[in-house]
Amino acid sequence: MRKPTIGLEIHIQLLTQTKMFCRCKASFGDPPNTNICPVCMGYPGALPVPNKRAVEMALMLGIALNGSIQMVSDFSRKNYFYPDLPKGYQITQDSIPIIKGGFIAINKNRIIELERIHIEEDSAKMIHETGSEETYIDFNRAGLPLLEIVTLPCLHSHEEAGIFLEKLKQIISYLGISTGKMEEGALRCDVNVSLSKSNTVLGQKVEVKNLNSFRSVMRSIQYEILRQEDCLNANQPIIAETRTWSDEESKTITMRVKDSKSDYRYFPEPDLRSLVVSDDMVDQAKKAIPELPQEAFHRLITSFSLTEYEAQLITSAPDLLRYFDQCIQDFPHPKLIFNWISSELLKIMNETNCSVFETGISPKNLQELLKLIQNDTISGKIAKDLLPKIMDTGKNPCDIVNEQGLLQVTDDALLKEIVTKVLLDHPKELERYHNGEEKLFGMFMGSCMKETKGKGNPKILNSILREALKK
Numbered sequence: 001m002r003k004p005t006i007g008l009e010i011h012i013q014l015l016t017q018t019k020m021f022c023r024c025k026a027s028f029g030d031p032p033n034t035n036i037c038p039v040c041m042g043y044p045g046a047l048p049v050p051n052k053r054a055v056e057m058a059l060m061l062g063i064a065l066n067g068s069i070q071m072v073s074d075f076s077r078k079n080y081f082y083p084d085l086p087k088g089y090q091i092t093q094d095s096i097p098i099i100k101g102g103f104i105a106i107n108k109n110r111i112i113e114l115e116r117i118h119i120e121e122d123s124a125k126m127i128h129e130t131g132s133e134e135t136y137i138d139f140n141r142a143g144l145p146l147l148e149i150v151t152l153p154c155l156h157s158h159e160e161a162g163i164f165l166e167k168l169k170q171i172i173s174y175l176g177i178s179t180g181k182m183e184e185g186a187l188r189c190d191v192n193v194s195l196s197k198s199n200t201v202l203g204q205k206v207e208v209k210n211l212n213s214f215r216s217v218m219r220s221i222q223y224e225i226l227r228q229e230d231c232l233n234a235n236q237p238i239i240a241e242t243r244t245w246s247d248e249e250s251k252t253i254t255m256r257v258k259d260s261k262s263d264y265r266y267f268p269e270p271d272l273r274s275l276v277v278s279d280d281m282v283d284q285a286k287k288a289i290p291e292l293p294q295e296a297f298h299r300l301i302t303s304f305s306l307t308e309y310e311a312q313l314i315t316s317a318p319d320l321l322r323y324f325d326q327c328i329q330d331f332p333h334p335k336l337i338f339n340w341i342s343s344e345l346l347k348i349m350n351e352t353n354c355s356v357f358e359t360g361i362s363p364k365n366l367q368e369l370l371k372l373i374q375n376d377t378i379s380g381k382i383a384k385d386l387l388p389k390i391m392d393t394g395k396n397p398c399d400i401v402n403e404q405g406l407l408q409v410t411d412d413a414l415l416k417e418i419v420t421k422v423l424l425d426h427p428k429e430l431e432r433y434h435n436g437e438e439k440l441f442g443m444f445m446g447s448c449m450k451e452t453k454g455k456g457n458p459k460i461l462n463s464i465l466r467e468a469l470k471k
Ligand SMILES: [Zn+2]
Pocket: 019, 022, 023, 024, 035, 036, 037, 038, 039, 040, 041, 143
């Protein structure tokens, strides 16, 4: 087997108010061709002005990914003709990018090194209507700010690529600089795959584009490795080309034979000066960086004794971490909070496709609910039933418990009566139990809880039932 080497090129759309070089609104989902002006439409004489906020975001990402900031960087023109490119060229950073180097640790022993991060502008969006011969162009996207993150060719498997992308997306969402939503095109990934026999000389690389999910990135890498291996085994050369991934056919398909870099005729953008970053801007960017996922991961383990798995889950999204941190304030029960987030809340989030703060269960209400269980006011079962009521009404759990008479039954005499009734109702099961079928205990317990409509205190009920069954 030959050794696969993979490099990734990732574009992220920045969450700025306006476009990269003009003041048109930058937003997703507006009516087509409403956010356009002479600059982003490439009218003669219109002059670009760089977006300061986009530069700040580039600095934040560069610092967060341990890159080296270039205090003076350049913009170039990348020339090519395509209907989605009204100017006939794209303004991008070529010879000196704003960030050089950097890395992301994908686990304790492995880092993926970056070549660069640079600023560029997006092209317009082409829309091919199904069943129609026509193609529409929405210029709202033309000129939106992008950061391109280029890794060194240093990944060696589709799994590494998958983890790298997850980590990158996580950091981007913590920084709040992009939604990272691949389905909306806010994060796009192209891959370069090559196979080689030696460690020093890389094989001919093939580029795969149009990957619209992490899954298709990983599948296309797997496919390319096998396809290239087959070619080489059959003594066929690997053609330098750009391929596209087809989800339906589960394979890569030739798109075009690769353009070489000189085909783009890069030259310095004459309408823009060099991009100069001040020390102040760097300081501001440093200050704007919040706690990053890796730091939060260690904090959860050291401060709250969560396991690695638990800390991983809570830090997987910044709002989940914020939610956990709010729940834990004045209520130091990390495991209990984790259990409820990981089971009940994640289930609701999946079912409703909501973020944790959109579920309608505020951290304060979850805290209240857990306090009610802890002081034996309600059972865990009732607490679970309360969640949809809290979601629907937004009321605090104490009020709902009082209104609906859900207080836990802790009255010994009443619970004894219930146990006696349940045992009388199940004479056959009782006999089997006494003949050694001890697993029937669970059935008796369930029936007793049912009789109390879930309100019986399980601990008290359990001991009364054990006592009764001894007879
Ligand atoms: Zn514009």
